[in-house]
Amino acid sequence: MANNIGRLVIIGGAEDKEDDCVILREVVKLAGAREARLLVLTAATSQPQQVGAVYRQVFTRLGAAEVGVLDISDRLQAEDPLLVGLVPEASGIFFTGGDQLRITSLIGGTALFHALGAAYRRGVVIAGTSAGASVMSSTMIIDGSGDQEPAVGGVRLAAGLGLISDVVVDQHFAQRGRLGRLLAAVAQNPYVLGIGIDENTAIVVDGPHFEVIGAATVSVLDGQHIAFTNVSEVSPQGALALAEVRLHILPQGYAFDLQTRQPWSDAATANSRIAKGGS
C-alpha cells in the first residue's frame, strides 16, 4: 500500500470503553465526529458477533452517525463486491483484536484489502487495537512469549497490511513484558523502528509523525545506532547482544517524528529538569 501518508490510530489493546474513552472518542472525531460513518472489521476475532456488538454500542454512544460491523470469515467474502462496497462508504475503519494472522490470511491481497488501501490514501482514518494494531505495519509480530529475555528466536514475524512501513508495532507492551520480543524484531533489521504500545494507550499517526494518547506509555526502540550485535551468529534460543539501542518512553502529550526519529513535546523545554537543572 502506501508509505505513511494517511491517518492511523494504533491502539495497544484493552482501551477504555466505559469512562472517558479518550482513544475511541478520538477515532470517532478523526472519522468526522457526528458525521462519522464507522465500519468495524471483526476478522481478527473468533467471536465476531459479541465483539462487533461491543464496538457498535460504544461508538454509537460516542456520537458516531453510523456504525456498521463487517465480519469476514473466508477469502471469498473478501472478494464479494457487496461487502467490499461497504468500505468506500465509511469515514473510519476499525480493526478489533483477536489474532493478527486471521486478518492477513483472510484479507491479504483481496479486493477488500485494496479497498482499504484506497480509503487510507483518501484520508479515511484506519484504527486497530491489539491484533488490529500489530497488523498495520509492513512487518508484524505474530508470536513470541512475554517476560522472556531477548533471543533471536524469541519472536515470529510475518507480512502485515503495510499501512505504515519501517516500523514494527507491539501491543499490551508493558503489561505483558514484551521488551525482549520487540528487541529481537528490531535486532533483525534495525531499519525498522520498534513501537511498543501499552494497554489503553494509542499512537495517532498523521503522515510523518505520531502523537501519543491514553493512559500509559509508548516505548520507542530505535536500533539505527546499534554499535554491535550477535544476531546473525547466535542460535535461535541464544541470548541476544545489542549495543546502543535508543529508547524513548512517551505518554500522552508527547509525539515522535518518524523521519528524524526524534521525540518531542510542546512542553519539552519546560519539562526538562535535565536541561534546566531543576528549580
Added chain:
Amino acid sequence: MANNIGRLVIIGGAEDKEDDCVILREVVKLAGAREARLLVLTAATSQPQQVGAVYRQVFTRLGAAEVGVLDISDRLQAEDPLLVGLVPEASGIFFTGGDQLRITSLIGGTALFHALGAAYRRGVVIAGTSAGASVMSSTMIIDGSGDQEPAVGGVRLAAGLGLISDVVVDQHFAQRGRLGRLLAAVAQNPYVLGIGIDENTAIVVDGPHFEVIGAATVSVLDGQHIAFTNVSEVSPQGALALAEVRLHILPQGYAFDLQTRQPWSDAATANSRIAKGGS
C-alpha cells in the same frame, strides 16, 4: 563502604544449582577454587536453614574447601564478635535471596556490615542472588510491580549496602517484566546506571568494569543522555516521559566499562553485522 574497588558477583536470581552451575562455579573460583572458604549469609530469607543447606551442598559439590552458613535474625547478632569474626576467615561471601530490606535492616551499620566492607576492600569476592543482588548498590530497589508501564511511583528505593555505587541493580529482570520499574529508578537520577539482570545470569564486577556470565542477558539502561523527562512534574501514578535512554543488551562474553559506560566484546568487531554489512 568503597567505590567499585573489589570483586562482586551479582546474580539475577534462579541460578543453576544442578547442571553446569556456571555462575556458582565462578563464585567458588574467585574465592580461591579448592582453597575457597565461603560464608553464606541467609539474612534475606525467612527459611535460613533450608536455603543455607542448599548452598552448603552445591558449593561443597563445586569443590569449595569450606562452606559456612551464618544466619542473622536480629541486630544484636550482627554485633556479636564471635559471629562477626567469621567474616575475616572467609575468602568469599554469598548473600542468598529473600527480602533485601531484611539484609539492610538487620546488618546496616553493624559490626558485621563493617567487617564485610573491610573484606571487600581486601579483595574478598562478595556474591549475591536476587535480594542479595539488589542489596549490593548504594541505592537499591525494594518494591515495584512487574509488567507495568513506567510511572514515577512505580518503584520504591532504599539505601543498600553500597558495595557498588552509581548503579541500581534489578533482578529477575526479563522474567518479571521489570523494565518499567528500573526506568523509573533511572529517571529519578540518571546519574545512576540501571542494571537489569535476568535469571540464571550474573555480572562479575572487577573494579571499573563487569563481565556477563550465565544463560540470559543483562540490560543496561544509561540515562545520562536523557534529553527530556516529566519525572519531576507528574503525579506518582502518572505515566513517565523519557527521551534518549541508551539501552544495551549483554549476554555471556560481553562486558561493560562502568566509567565510560561503554559495552564491549572481544569478538565485537567480528560479530558486528551492522559495521561489516554481513557476508
